[in-house]
Amino acid sequence: MSTTANQKAGIGSVLWDYLTTVDHKKIAILYLIGGMFFFLVGGLQAMLIRIQLIVPENEFLSAQFYNEVLTMHGTTMIFLAAMPLLFALMNAVLPLQIGARDVAFPFVNALGFWLFFFGGIFLNISWFTGGAPDAGWTAYAPLSVFSEGHGVDYYSIGLQIAGFGTLMAGINFLVTVINMRAPGMTYMRMPLFTWTSFIASVLILFAFPALTVGLFLLTFDRLFGANFFNPDMGGNAIIWEHLFWIFGHPEVYILILPAFGVFSEVIPAFAKKRLFGYSSMVFATILIAFLGFMVWAHHMFTVGLGPIANSIFAVATMAIAVPTGIKIFNWLFTLWGGQIRMTSPMVFALGFIPTFTIGGMTGVMLASAAADFQYHDSYFVVAHFHYVIVGGVVLGIFAGLIYWWPKMFGTLLNEKLNHWFFWLFFIGFHLTFFLQHFLGLMGMPRRYWTYLEGQNLDLFNLISTIGAFFMAVGTLVFLYNVVKTQMKGEKVSGDPWDARTLEWSIPSPPPFYNFKQEPLVRGLDPLWIEKMQGNGKIQPAEPLGDIHMPNRSLTPFMISLGLFIAGFGIMYQGGMWVLAGIGFATTLGSMLYRSLKDDIGYHVHKEELEEEGDGSNG
Amino acid sequence: MADHTNSVENSEKHEFYKKKHREQMKHQVVTFVMMIAFTLIAFGLVIAEVSAMFTIPIILVLAAVQVLFQLYYFMHMNEEGHQWPAVMIYSGIFAAVLTILALTTITWW
Ligand code: HEM
């Protein structure tokens, strides 16, 4: 059992390797490929939306198809692009940052990926079987209950499967951070990306069950004649909105916190200073997570909850701006007086700060309940959440990908192309979304498939669509860069950015066991400490010994495949029930197999390790 | 000589753990008996047809106490090294209570 067997392998064995892998670094690559694929699909849908809106009364897309494209754009981007891309980053570096050889539950980690993957495929099969979901990514009842065809069934079952995967991933990272930290890696020495991913995992653990419940109710209302959302039968349509947003608002923080973490790594690395206000950063992260659970009704101000509920939720929402502001100032103070290197991840970070601040400001505007009656369901809201999600999460993801690309693949993306990517994307982004604030204030409602001439909406919509093309070209530049870099395959050292944290102390890409000897952590930014006070190498905390590793397994793939097949049976019923039987039998059988079979892994022996260098970034 | 001190230490350790286990055992038996008593009380209230206004809150309180007994005495949350489970359980309860509270007050009331 050594990796040398995999080198120079044929396509079949590479495929098998990835289907059965439980190595977090390979799972990161799987998440990256899956997430990028869906990011492109979602991007294509965005382009269709913008082309439809380029001129008034356009007939490029039919109204029904527009609804489907719009719904799938939102759903894909949040659940199938942003989340997996963040998981790609977490899998790639979180265990390395805390000096762990592996995650706590490698099997569960693989299961998380395959559930996401099959959930995403399930959702997208709807395009070919009579129509995609068309009730918006928020799928409000009663519209979602009465929506014809099977579109919304694909939504409820597909997201259910993908959501299980997210829960698995969250639980794994929680336990990894609690249990797997290297000697000396106390909580208050953990890098900020680890901290924010950890807190995001807590949010996943508590927020996703609300979505699970909501989706179950929706599935039962649509497929099994239940009446949870039907007021005629004693149900209540508002329950869906509550459940969705009890999940949904924490979800936006699940997305943004890891992105905050990325910037908190990138800015100190390229300002050559330790992060300003480390403990206040940790505190602000926890405070955001805590408050994030108490604000969901700000999405429901116009539902008619009454002035008292609206006021409470408005004040709670505005309070979140305080810890967010703490973070913004800490980044600025980290930059202050630093020796700034304008590498591309740094440029992304510098672009992020003002963009996200604008998004936070419009957030506070939306949070004043009385004013929100005007903004709600207009393009102003669309502008707000794209400023925070694209200007925050997406910029964070790309900053992180470029920054950690050498750690994941051992190569460095071309810096010049990265800068081109940034400027095209960044300028395109502001062109697309800045004017949407004003479109909203001028009364353009969101989610309509077209608008009338002569209402002064034409010019801004045209500019917005032009901006979207800039973003698309920028993304293509990034893809071209990836292909070019990987074809060239020029290897770099383990620490190409001259960075500060533990993941840079080992080779790029790291060996499958990560750390040859458990590292001894002497403080925050451990590698930097060794560079300043020691010989630039992390001291080991143990003598060289055997390393215990988990065995590969196809079971996670089979468990997920079973649920995927069963989904069709539940949806189409009748003769298709047999699929539900086959699917659940596959899933439960695989789980049984996993429970009964003792799999204690294997050991990499000391003698093998001695042949492979000293395990430092060299 | 070294061996000698070692074995003394060992037997002290042994005694300590023995005592500790005995105490644990006592706690577990006591809580077990109390839980049976609680169950009997709950059933008794229903069988005796005491007013529902009284019975339901009492049963809920007894249930909550039983959950705590379970967690603290049978699942060892009263021992050291269980801070994280406690933090997570209480935050979970916090999120759940908040949800239920909000739904009952603003939707169903
Ligand atoms: C200072 C922080 C923030 C405040 C005060 C805030 C406030 C709000 C409010 C009040 C709304 C509802 C507007 C309406 O529908 O009428 C809203 C919508 C939204 N916000 Fe934020 N927000 C903040 C940060 C964020 C962040 C960080 C994200 C994501 C990373 C985000 C994502 C969204 C999304 C996706 C929606 C629209 C959901 C939909 O209806 O489809 N917000 N925000």
Ligand SMILES: [Cu+2]
């Ligand atoms: Cu929100």
